[in-house]
Amino acid sequence: MAPQPNCDYVVLRSWRTELCRGSCALVSVSVEHEDSPRMGGLRGVVLESQYLLEPCGxxxxxxxxxxxxxxxxxxxxxxxxxxxxxxxxxxxxxxxxFLPPDQTGTEAKV
Known part of the structure; x- marks a missing residue:
């Protein structure tokens, strides 16, 4: 398998602290920014990234x-x-x- 091409990301990160039970989240999403130079051969996209931190004891x-x-x-x-x-x-x-071969539609029925 060939290696993945070099990839860079331009993301906006923010904290969400208004969650229940003292929890908080670090949220990231890709943004378009004209002044951001390309560092890799491809610009990756972060559709959604969340780190949820919950106190438990x-x-x-x-x-x-x-x-x-x-x-x-x-x-x-x-x-x-x-x-x-x-x-x-x-x-x-x-x-x-998971279907038997006669139910997949690929084999001829007799």
Whole structure:
């Protein structure tokens, strides 16, 4: 497998502190910025990245990271228009892999 091309990101990060039970979140999302020089061959897109910090006892914190990052430079519009169809096709292939060969539609019935 060939290595991934060099990729850079331009992100805006902000803290959310108005969450319940003393929790807070660090949220990141990609932004367009004309003055940002390209550092890699491809500009990646952070569709969503959240670090959720929740207190759970004395001197303990639970950290949860949720992210959706595109490494190929596709835009959020591409995901809104095309990615759903790709997901449906993948789920159909997974579902058909659990069916017996005579029900997949690929073999001729006798």
């Amino acid at each position: 004395t001197d303990r914190t639970r950290l949860t990271h949720i992210s959706r990052v595109d490494l190929r430079g596709r835009s959020p519009e591409w995901y809104n228009k095309a990615f759903g169809h790709l997901c449906v096709n993948e789920v159909q292939r997974i579902r058909s892999s």
